[in-house]
Amino acid sequence: MRPRAPRCLRPDPALRRHRRHRHDGELPPADAFTIQYFLTDEKGEFVQWATEKYMKQFLNRARCECGLKYGVRIRLKKTQTPYDTTKRLESFVGTQCSTAETALAGQFRRCARFTSALVPTYQQGITTTFHPIWLTSGVSPESGEERLPDNAITSGRCDLPLEGESGVWLCAPGMNSTANCQADEFFIQGNQNVNLPSKTGGISFDFQPPLLAVNDIKAEPGDGAVVLSWNVASSGDINGFRVLCEDAATGQPVPGKEQKRPTLLEFPSGRFFFTKENVCPDGAFSTFKTGEDNPLVPPGTTAGDSDTDGTDTDGTTGNDSVGDTTGDTDGPTQCGNEIVEFDEECDLGAENSDDGECRGDCTRNRCGDGKVQAGVEECDDGNLVAYDACTNDCKNATCGDGILVDSAMAPGVPPEDCDMGPLNGPTSACTETCTLNNCVDCCGNSGAPEGDEMCEAPTQGNVSDHHECTATCVENQCGDGLVLSDPLVDPAKFEECDAGMDNSDSAACTSMCTRNVCGDNLVWMGVEECDDGNTDDTDTCLNNCRMPACGDGVVQAGVEECDLGLNNSDNLACGTDCKFTASADMLSLDWRYVCSEHVSFSTKSVRINGLENGKEYNFLLVPYDLIGNPKQLNVVVRATPVETYDLWEQCEADGGICGASGYCNVSDDSSGGLALFTALAAFGIGGLGVANRRRNRA
Numbered sequence: 001m002r003p004r005a006p007r008c009l010r011p012d013p014a015l016r017r018h019r020r021h022r023h024d025g026e027l028p029p030a031d032a033f034t035i036q037y038f039l040t041d042e043k044g045e046f047v048q049w050a051t052e053k054y055m056k057q058f059l060n061r062a063r064c065e066c067g068l069k070y071g072v073r074i075r076l077k078k079t080q081t082p083y084d085t086t087k088r089l090e091s092f093v094g095t096q097c098s099t100a101e102t103a104l105a106g107q108f109r110r111c112a113r114f115t116s117a118l119v120p121t122y123q124q125g126i127t128t129t130f131h132p133i134w135l136t137s138g139v140s141p142e143s144g145e146e147r148l149p150d151n152a153i154t155s156g157r158c159d160l161p162l163e164g165e166s167g168v169w170l171c172a173p174g175m176n177s178t179a180n181c182q183a184d185e186f187f188i189q190g191n192q193n194v195n196l197p198s199k200t201g202g203i204s205f206d207f208q209p210p211l212l213a214v215n216d217i218k219a220e221p222g223d224g225a226v227v228l229s230w231n232v233a234s235s236g237d238i239n240g241f242r243v244l245c246e247d248a249a250t251g252q253p254v255p256g257k258e259q260k261r262p263t264l265l266e267f268p269s270g271r272f273f274f275t276k277e278n279v280c281p282d283g284a285f286s287t288f289k290t291g292e293d294n295p296l297v298p299p300g301t302t303a304g305d306s307d308t309d310g311t312d313t314d315g316t317t318g319n320d321s322v323g324d325t326t327g328d329t330d331g332p333t334q335c336g337n338e339i340v341e342f343d344e345e346c347d348l349g350a351e352n353s354d355d356g357e358c359r360g361d362c363t364r365n366r367c368g369d370g371k372v373q374a375g376v377e378e379c380d381d382g383n384l385v386a387y388d389a390c391t392n393d394c395k396n397a398t399c400g401d402g403i404l405v406d407s408a409m410a411p412g413v414p415p416e417d418c419d420m421g422p423l424n425g426p427t428s429a430c431t432e433t434c435t436l437n438n439c440v441d442c443c444g445n446s447g448a449p450e451g452d453e454m455c456e457a458p459t460q461g462n463v464s465d466h467h468e469c470t471a472t473c474v475e476n477q478c479g480d481g482l483v484l485s486d487p488l489v490d491p492a493k494f495e496e497c498d499a500g501m502d503n504s505d506s507a508a509c510t511s512m513c514t515r516n517v518c519g520d521n522l523v524w525m526g527v528e529e530c531d532d533g534n535t536d537d538t539d540t541c542l543n544n545c546r547m548p549a550c551g552d553g554v555v556q557a558g559v560e561e562c563d564l565g566l567n568n569s570d571n572l573a574c575g576t577d578c579k580f581t582a583s584a585d586m587l588s589l590d591w592r593y594v595c596s597e598h599v600s601f602s603t604k605s606v607r608i609n610g611l612e613n614g615k616e617y618n619f620l621l622v623p624y625d626l627i628g629n630p631k632q633l634n635v636v637v638r639a640t641p642v643e644t645y646d647l648w649e650q651c652e653a654d655g656g657i658c659g660a661s662g663y664c665n666v667s668d669d670s671s672g673g674l675a676l677f678t679a680l681a682a683f684g685i686g687g688l689g690v691a692n693r694r695r696n697r698a
Contacts, residue, residue: 225607524545616640
């Protein structure tokens with residue numbers, strides 16, 4: 001028996017009407033969307049709902065550097081209201097997406113985009129993950145049209161001191177007949193989710209380590225213990241402290257002092273600090289592509305160590321309660337100290353001046369830098385335009401200088417028809433007042449060479465020692481002592497300088513008539529020590545064209561372990577020999593070295609017990625903020641615990657400084673007597689107590 005053919009059903013008239021008009025529905029409103037955020041593990045898999053505290057106090061610098069992704073689920077709830085299913089919706093993650101989408105100005109860059117899809121796709125739901133960097137920064141223009149979070153190039157970095165709040169954005173492009181999303185078409189603006197009780201707000205992020213300075217760090221020895229003390233000027237962004245300690249001889253953690261290590265998803269709670277070495281010691285869980293474009297970083301600056309905010313603090317260090325050693329709070333460079341450091345071209349100390357040989361920012365004053373050097377330059381407009389009011393040799397434009405000024409670019413300078421420099425005169429094509437002279441068979445009187453002329457300017461009278469054809473109608477060439485700074489025909493012949501026979505690749509003006517500058521791979525004798533022509537500051541020649549040396553603030557790979565420049569000190573983290581004064585692991589804040597519990601921000605000292613008398617230990621204080629960003633201090637303090645003697649034994653150990661009466665012999669020229677007398681007084685014990693003990697022993 002053959003199977004029955006399916007019966008054709010006539011559509012329900014009401015259904016036909018719904019299908020006919022469903023494309024005429026409305027755009028879904030913001031409250032029709034459910035946005036949920038999730039915490040993920042190292043593989044990017046969803047592990048738990050991001051509760052309010054994880055939305056507000058979880059994302060620190062270390063988690064950004066480790067690429068611990070956030071998960072998100074975007075879903076358009078199905079309702080009785082028909083939506084226009086032909087409409088396209090776009091979803092983004094970032095900050096200020098509505099502004100950045102229409103105007104790439106200021107610090108804003110276009111946000112990373114999850115998808116551009118029709119309404120039914122959002123009704124099915126979109127589930128994805130994203131690297132935390134996209135909450136802080138947008139897509140670099142270098143990325144072109146690639147905007148997927150996993151593929152796009154970001155303009156951000158985890159080591160920038162950023163903090164704020166952002167999230168998912170949605171827009172409906174085409175509402176105002178303009179292509180792409182416009183500012184008024186964003187109906188969800190990074191602040192809507194179901195994770196928060198109020199349903200309003202985004203994911204908070206904070207990559208800024210504490211800014212409050214910590215001073216006067218000391219280590220005082222005790223019996224099987226060391227007491228660390230410090231000072232903080234005022235209340236601020238420090239939430240607490242931990243102490244790291246190690247055996248100074250071996251650089252190993254102190255046995256028995258281990259502290260609870262924060263887990264991958266540990267809530268900061270203001271009691272832990274987090275670094276990428278501790279959160280992801282085997283490498284980042286996810287990475288991102290970063291470009292050169294970064295509107296938050298001034299031109300010419302580079303990223304620093306992600307474990308430090310780039311500032312050093314004042315502190316004390318040394319052996320067993322030595323005095324204070326104040327660190328440099330301005331970083332490794334100090335312009336004005338008469339020392340040429342790694343990012344300086346010069347340093348004349350108090351003589352540094354913007355109108356002197358060495359400017360106030362420790363760069364050399366040179367023609368073309370926009371600063372007028374007194375007694376050397378008449379002007380300096382900072383450009384390479386020769387025919388404006390200030391010539392390229394930093395002289396005021398004037399008739400007779402051989403440069404034909406452009407009146408439009410040189411307001412206030414008398415207009416010129418010609419300028420042949422020293423050849424201006426009654427028998428020249430150009431008069432002494434820079435007007436044309438109707439002479440016959442003279443240089444500059446026509447546009448074609450005549451007689452023994454080798455060249456002529458393209459137009460009558462337009463000859464100059466700064467054009468291709470000189471004032472004597474010969475070709476201007478590099479090495480003739482005439483600067484071809486104003487080419488009329490061939491811009492490629494432009495010269496920055498021309499010292500004639502003095503041109504040299506080791507002089508101020510090179511053999512190619514270019515100014516000798518650091519980075520051109522030519523060593524300017526007497527000014528540069530080296531010049532390798534690259535921007536690598538860790539090789540055999542620094543970027544300021546000086547030979548590397550310990551104390552220049554640049555770590556030379558394979559030669560130096562560290563280099564804090566002016567901060568190098570045997571009492572700080574980096575010694576005068578550019579070797580660490582403590583182990584690299586402890587200085588990187590390895591959690592294995594943590595030897596104290598959380599210390600409250602209002603506390604100014606802590607006692608580290610369980611140490612061995614007679615053994616030297618290194619200690620490092622680590623302040624951190626509420627979200628767990630640590631501040632890297634360059635202050636290492638040392639101390640050696642000692643056994644505490646009974647007072648009488650202390651007298652005898654110090655050379656019998658106590659007399660028969662029991663009083664300390666303060667007239668002894670040793671320092672111990674006075675010290676012991678002071679100690680006895682501090683304990684409120686007089687000589688009588690010591691004498692009684694002596695009699696009792698007898």
